[in-house]
Amino acid sequence: MAPRDSRPAALLxxxxxxxxxxxxxxSVLAAPESTVAALAAELALTPGRAGExxxxxxxxxxxxxxxxxxxxWSAIAPDLAVQALLLRREAELCRLRGRIGELMRTHRTARRPPAAELVEVVTGPEVIAGHWRRMLAGARHRVLLFDKPPHVVRADPELELGxxxxxxxxxxxxxxxxxxxPGRLAEIREFTGAGEQARVLPELPCKLAVVDDRWAMLPLCTGSAPHGAMLMRSSSLLDALAGTFEAYWNRAVRIPDPRTPARDPKDRHTELLTLLCAGFTDDSIARQLGVSPRTVQRWVRELMDSLGARTRFQAGIQAARAGLL
Structure with a gap:
């Protein structure tokens, strides 16, 4: 059993x-009408210390x-007394929040010349991961992501689910x-089931993360696990990166929400198109949909013929434009 005072003590x-x-x-809360002498005896203090x-x-x-x-001395009702302390602490935090801009100006002046204050280079996987988690913790409205292999930071589902x-x-x-x-589609389904909006393209230019209108992060180099990244703050460059995301988002094919059950062949065809756009093989699609590879091949031929598409991904694009995805 926890000590009697563990929860209030942590609160205060x-x-x-x-x-x-x-x-x-x-001590006073448990024994109303306490005196200096009683408190001193209870806590093994000198009368002077107890009075203080x-x-x-x-x-x-x-x-x-x-x-x-x-x-x-007697304790004032805790709901009133603790609430007053809480309000005072909230006022202090609000004052501190108002001075963040002033602290940032001091930080930038001390560490970097003014021309470089909007872009910061961070190196090392652990440092990059730390910055990434702090960016997510500070998100208020939106997070925009290009998810491109290889994965380094975005391997913990709890980050996004939070x-x-x-x-x-x-x-x-x-x-x-x-x-x-392997296993990635199941993870994505978990995210979309929790509310993520997801789309897919054959290729992306780079990894990218944009958090609100305040931060963006992208690697210094592409094609390998990043050992260096650029962290950008509010600027025209950040706006351009957000615009780049929107351009690719509008071209991408939607990944169906798993919360919407597949009730008829049209729904199954929607998932088939998504898997085709994602580059899945016929065997992989068959395992995902629980059908034979020959059935997948037949569905693909029917879809491509009906959409007038020459390639599988073109079928996905045509389907998206026709409102089938």
Whole structure:
């Protein structure tokens, strides 16, 4: 069983009340009408120290003093007293939030010349991953992603699921090679089931992440696991990257939401088109849809003929334009 005072003590500590005062407050809370002598005996303190703690708690609004002799202290109702402390702490945090801009100016002046303050180069997978997680933690409205192999940071589903649970809009364009990796489609379905909006293209120019209108991150080099990345803050360059995402998003083919059940052949054909655009082989599609490879081949021929497409991906594009995806 946890100690009697573990939960209140943790609460008061979070509100800036020192440990010694927490202990004194809990003692008075459990024994109303406490005196200096009683508190000193209870906590093995000198009378001077006990009186100091009682006066400090009274100034914080946690205790009420009744004149004696001897003077006695009782705890003010915790819902009122703790709420007042909480409001004061919130006011302090608001003041600090208002000074973030001032702190950032000091940081930039000390570390970089003004011309370079909008772009920061970070190196090393662990450092990149740390910046990435901090960007996601600070997201308020939206996260835009180009998901292109190889994967380094975006391997932890909890990162994105946490965003979606906070109501953040997450839109992802997947490169076909990413979707066709073993187990990847099941993971994407988990994301789309939680609210992610997902589309797919045969190829993407680079990895990219845009968080709100405040940050963007992309690797210094493409084609291998990134050991260096550029972190960009609000600027025309960040706006251009967001515009690049929108251009590719509008060209991409939608990945169906798994929350919508496939009730007829048209629904199955929708998933077939998505898998075709993702670069899945006939055997892989057959396993995903639970049919034979010959059935997949027949469906593909029928779709391409009906859409007038010469390639599989062209069939997906034609289907998207026709509103079938």
């Amino acid at each position: 500590e979070a509100l800036g009340v020192p440990e010694a005062e927490e202990t004194a407050y809990l 703690l009682l006066r400090s708690l009274t100034e914080r609004g946690l205790l009420h003093r009744s004149e004696g002799p001897p003077a006695r 965003l979606l649970s906070r109501g953040i809009c997450v839109r992802v364009v997947y490169e076909a090679g990413s979707v066709s990796a």
